[in-house]
Amino acid sequence: MYVGFIAKPYLYYMHSSHPIGVFDSGYGGLTVFRSIAALLPEYDYLYLGDNARAPYGNRSFETIHQYTLQCVEWFFKMGCPLVILACNTASAKALRTIQQNDLPRFGSEKRVLGVIRPTAEVIGNYTRTNTVGVLGTKGTIQSGSYELEIRKFFPDINIYSLACPMWVPIVELGEYNSPGADYYVQKYIDELLTMAPDIDTLLLACTHYPLLVEKIKKYLPAHVQIVAQGGIVANSLQDYLGRHEDMAAAITKTGAKRFFTTDDTTDFDVHGLTFFGSEIKSEFVHL
Numbered sequence: 001m002y003v004g005f006i007a008k009p010y011l012y013y014m015h016s017s018h019p020i021g022v023f024d025s026g027y028g029g030l031t032v033f034r035s036i037a038a039l040l041p042e043y044d045y046l047y048l049g050d051n052a053r054a055p056y057g058n059r060s061f062e063t064i065h066q067y068t069l070q071c072v073e074w075f076f077k078m079g080c081p082l083v084i085l086a087c088n089t090a091s092a093k094a095l096r097t098i099q100q101n102d103l104p105r106f107g108s109e110k111r112v113l114g115v116i117r118p119t120a121e122v123i124g125n126y127t128r129t130n131t132v133g134v135l136g137t138k139g140t141i142q143s144g145s146y147e148l149e150i151r152k153f154f155p156d157i158n159i160y161s162l163a164c165p166m167w168v169p170i171v172e173l174g175e176y177n178s179p180g181a182d183y184y185v186q187k188y189i190d191e192l193l194t195m196a197p198d199i200d201t202l203l204l205a206c207t208h209y210p211l212l213v214e215k216i217k218k219y220l221p222a223h224v225q226i227v228a229q230g231g232i233v234a235n236s237l238q239d240y241l242g243r244h245e246d247m248a249a250a251i252t253k254t255g256a257k258r259f260f261t262t263d264d265t266t267d268f269d270v271h272g273l274t275f276f277g278s279e280i281k282s283e284f285v286h287l
Contacts, residue, residue, distance in 0.1 A: 017252045019044035020237075021075035021083035023068070026054035027172065027268070028207030029086030030275035032115065035230030036084070037257060039238055044256045046078055048285070051263035055168055056089040057137030064139065068094035069102055070287050076106055081250045084237065085114045088136055088205050088229075092116060092143035111247065116145050118236030119203065119229050124154030126227055127201040133192050133224075134161040136205035137168060146205055160196035164188040164206075171208040172271070181215055189219040203227045211274070260285045 022033045026049050033047050050056075050071055056064050068090045075083045085091045091114030098112050123132060134146050141163040150159055166184040175181050192199070202224055204210060210228045217226065241248040259282040261268040272280040 017044050017254070017256065018079045018081055018250055019046045019256065019258075020251055021045075021072075021078070021080035022047045022086050023071050023075065023083060023090065024049055024085075024087040024207060025056040025067075025090065026051045027271045027275045028168070030272060031207045031210050031228070032084075032086035032230045032233050034276050035234040036237055039231075039234040040241075041255055042253045044252045044254055046075065046080060046258050046260065048074065048260045049262070049268060049282075050287070051261050051268060053262065055137070056087065056093075057139045057165070057168060059089075059139065061093045061143075064090060064093040065097050069098055072098060072102075072112055073106075074285065074287060076110060081109060081111065082247055083110075083112045084233070085112065086207060086233065088115060088207065089139040090114070092140045092145040109246075109250070113237075113240070115207075115229055115233050116149050116205075119205070119227075119232050120146065120149035121153050121236070122232055123150055123201070123203055123227065124157050126225060127157065129198050129200045130154075130156055131158045131160070131196055131199045131201070133196055133199040133202045134159060134205050135164050135167075135188065135192065135202065135209065136161070138163040138165050140205055146203070158196070160192060160199065162188060162192045162195070164209075167212060168206065168208045171211050174271075174274070176211045176215070181212065182218070185212060185215040186219045189216065193221075199224060201225055201227060204229065258283065262287055 020043055022029060022045060048071055050067060053067055072083050085095055095114040103110055141161045147159050150157060170176055170181050170184060200223060213226055259280045261282050262285060265282045265284050268282045269280055
């Protein structure tokens with residue numbers, strides 16, 4: 001029986017750098033990190049992909065909380081005062097618990113932010129018909145997090161959500177441009193359009209899905225705009241740092257970027273080129 005993550009004292013080592021931590025269960029968060037680094041290139045960053053335990057999408061709330069918390073603790077030990085969960089599933093299933101129950105024992109100066117709230121705050125500005133489709137992993141969709149957060153800011157919007165469990169494997173296998181991917185892209189788009197034929201905005205609530213955007217466009221009506229999260233999260237982070245000068249001052253600014261994975265570094269670097277848009281050299285970390 002799962003009994004929760006047992007708190008224990010941690011030694012926080014002295015670091016000369018204090019980067020922003022960017023976390024994902026694997027490669028997908030690199031699409032968000034790419035936008036953040038482009039908008040805010042002056043800051044230092046650490047990226048961690050928990051590839052050894054990916055995917056998170058079908059795991060329980062308890063397991064995702066445990067895994068995500070372990071990664072957040074690693075970031076804190078590496079000197080990060082701020083961690084961005086660039087993973088929709090972790091944001092949906094672990095962020096609130098970490099913020100409310102776990103952060104107090106790390107100190108009031110530490111912060112963990114996610115990708116759902118920034119997206120929810122602006123998604124209503126894209127739609128004219130007040131009808132939005134949300135595509136994500138099984139874990140994200142089942143959590144109901146997007147419906148809950150969007151309605152806080154746009155209570156009159158109609159939201160239609162659909163899990164697309166085959167899309168992440170297609171992307172991670174490098175098949176996102178292949179003819180075989182069309183079947184599953186069309187399958188889920190057709191299901192969504194059957195549910196909500198009048199949507200005019202489609203939110204890609206998974207950081208892997210931007211790699212499928214050209215195929216998604218093929219099966220959507222021309223008037224439906226596709227919204228990815230990278231730019232939204234980057235703009236939100238810029239605004240956050242502008243409003244929290246103490247946090248902005250605590251983060252070191254040399255433009256350094258380091259990449260870590262809990263699995264094979266060679267594989268991560270190959271995928272990283274696709275997701276991040278430029279060559280990376282990752283380091284292995286055992287959690």
